[in-house]
Amino acid sequence: MPAKTGQEYISRLKQASNNIYLHGERVSDVTEHPGLKNVVKSMARLYDLQHEKPEKMLYTSPTSGEKAGMTFMQPKTIDDLIARREAIQEWARTSGGMMGRSPDYLNAEVMAMGVNNKLFAEDDQMFADNAAKYYEYARENDISLTHTLIHPQVNRAKAQHEQKDANVALHLVEKKKDGIIVDGIRLLATQGGITDEILVFPSTVKKSGEHDDPYSVAFAIPNNTPGLKFLSRESFDYGKSEWDHPLSSKFEEGDAIVSFENVFVPWERVFVCGNSSICNRTFLETNAVVHMSHQVVAKNIVKTEFLLGTILSVMDSIGIDQFQHVKDKGTEVMLALETMKSHLFRAEHNAKPDASGTMTPDFEALNAARNWYPRIYPRMVEILRVLGASGMMGIPTEADFHHEDIGPILHRGLQGKNLEGYERVQLFRLAWDMTMSAFGSRQMHYEYYFFGDPVKMGMAYFDQYEKDEYKQYVYDFLKETKSTKPGALNV
Numbered sequence: 001m002p003a004k005t006g007q008e009y010i011s012r013l014k015q016a017s018n019n020i021y022l023h024g025e026r027v028s029d030v031t032e033h034p035g036l037k038n039v040v041k042s043m044a045r046l047y048d049l050q051h052e053k054p055e056k057m058l059y060t061s062p063t064s065g066e067k068a069g070m071t072f073m074q075p076k077t078i079d080d081l082i083a084r085r086e087a088i089q090e091w092a093r094t095s096g097g098m099m100g101r102s103p104d105y106l107n108a109e110v111m112a113m114g115v116n117n118k119l120f121a122e123d124d125q126m127f128a129d130n131a132a133k134y135y136e137y138a139r140e141n142d143i144s145l146t147h148t149l150i151h152p153q154v155n156r157a158k159a160q161h162e163q164k165d166a167n168v169a170l171h172l173v174e175k176k177k178d179g180i181i182v183d184g185i186r187l188l189a190t191q192g193g194i195t196d197e198i199l200v201f202p203s204t205v206k207k208s209g210e211h212d213d214p215y216s217v218a219f220a221i222p223n224n225t226p227g228l229k230f231l232s233r234e235s236f237d238y239g240k241s242e243w244d245h246p247l248s249s250k251f252e253e254g255d256a257i258v259s260f261e262n263v264f265v266p267w268e269r270v271f272v273c274g275n276s277s278i279c280n281r282t283f284l285e286t287n288a289v290v291h292m293s294h295q296v297v298a299k300n301i302v303k304t305e306f307l308l309g310t311i312l313s314v315m316d317s318i319g320i321d322q323f324q325h326v327k328d329k330g331t332e333v334m335l336a337l338e339t340m341k342s343h344l345f346r347a348e349h350n351a352k353p354d355a356s357g358t359m360t361p362d363f364e365a366l367n368a369a370r371n372w373y374p375r376i377y378p379r380m381v382e383i384l385r386v387l388g389a390s391g392m393m394g395i396p397t398e399a400d401f402h403h404e405d406i407g408p409i410l411h412r413g414l415q416g417k418n419l420e421g422y423e424r425v426q427l428f429r430l431a432w433d434m435t436m437s438a439f440g441s442r443q444m445h446y447e448y449y450f451f452g453d454p455v456k457m458g459m460a461y462f463d464q465y466e467k468d469e470y471k472q473y474v475y476d477f478l479k480e481t482k483s484t485k486p487g488a489l490n491v
Ligand SMILES: Cc1cc2nc3c(=O)[nH]c(=O)nc-3n(C[C@H](O)[C@H](O)[C@H](O)COP(=O)(O)OP(=O)(O)OC[C@H]3O[C@@H](n4cnc5c(N)ncnc54)[C@H](O)[C@@H]3O)c2cc1C
Pocket: 147, 148, 149, 150, 153, 156, 187, 188, 189, 190, 191, 255, 442, 445, 446, 449, 450, 451, 452, 453, 455, 456
């Protein structure tokens, strides 16, 4: 069966022995390392869920006739789109939406680029065929993916070819008979090293000029390809109990700098080779951005539900839900949730088939939602932090509650309106881990930069927005004003 189990996911990682460096050493087994093993377990849980709820999580592969992961499906109808989204949300619920790079995100990208591959054929038909075959390969083997889109932050005021060391960023070194050689650095692979393969694609928002053609590549390779290294940031899973760190002990995905040292990529894994124009159009013209946004909006609805539930429980637990400004803050989050749901509904119910016959959600709705969420997520986090107040810091550990001298003092002293001390602190530890721990602050940073720099995204949104009809509306309204223009002004 193509859809893998959690054990198969773990076995593959053990066998692959990806080159991942963490805390100053090479990790010999990511499935056993204290900074990674818990998120590996959470990923395995997602794959097991496919088999526990096959009616929701699996569908029949169009090529093998076997059961494949639902989130790889090419939707042909609105019902397909909804079924796919329900699978996405089923996965998201296991982490309260805190695992931003659950496999469905990149499954959506691979699917869209595989079925809408004509753009890649502008250089050579081979590249379009490669994209189609890669989609089938990823689906039939339930490949887990990470991706890297961004050049290193050396000097953002200059293009890559103008940098003082123009060889730092990932670039094409050589075209050979059987493939290409690439070398350099890319940022920032979330889940780098704990997945099977890496997708190297252009940025969704940063555009390149033709002088940056050597930096304009797209390909997919296994994470244990010789010369490939994942240089991971410090893990925010500090090995604490689930009670102490309810989120970071399970869902710390890790972010890695990716180093390519003269890495060989066979031609059959190349989708774009040295063409900035194709790269600049990739996400839009393959509709990958639409299907990825659909996944993101669905996931963010679950995340907002989780956040709202925590906010309301905190209000209840310390009896603040009667105060006017507290209610108003709760309402802000409720409105955010309901607005996101409306965007999703519009996106799915206005969906239309694209040229490849893929049922494609209404991008206007999704584009608004994906531009808006980075702006409201920090506000929702602030609301939880502000309402929690001292409770966000009055959070002794599980060990403190188990201590015979101080446990009873804490249990009594930290009781809430409707919860005992142990339960109230457990709730507040969740609120803290969601917003203020290293894990929680990274979540905020992550949502803010999810689709790219929100400032550039906002500029692009403004530029593409159909503005004329609204301006015309105003001019027409003004024209109907009963007045006479002074003759002297008619020059
Ligand atoms: C937690 C986290 C996880 C991530 N995971 C991934 C991942 O899995 N895969 C991946 O590929 N990427 C990932 N990213 C990277 C993400 O895509 C980028 O952070 C995002 O695209 C912004 O790019 P940058 O970080 O290079 O910012 P920069 O472009 O360096 O911007 C830095 C600041 O300068 C400003 N600025 C820069 N250039 C300009 C300009 N020309 N005009 C005006 N202002 C400018 C920006 O507004 C911003 O405030 C992740 C990032 C984070 C924070």
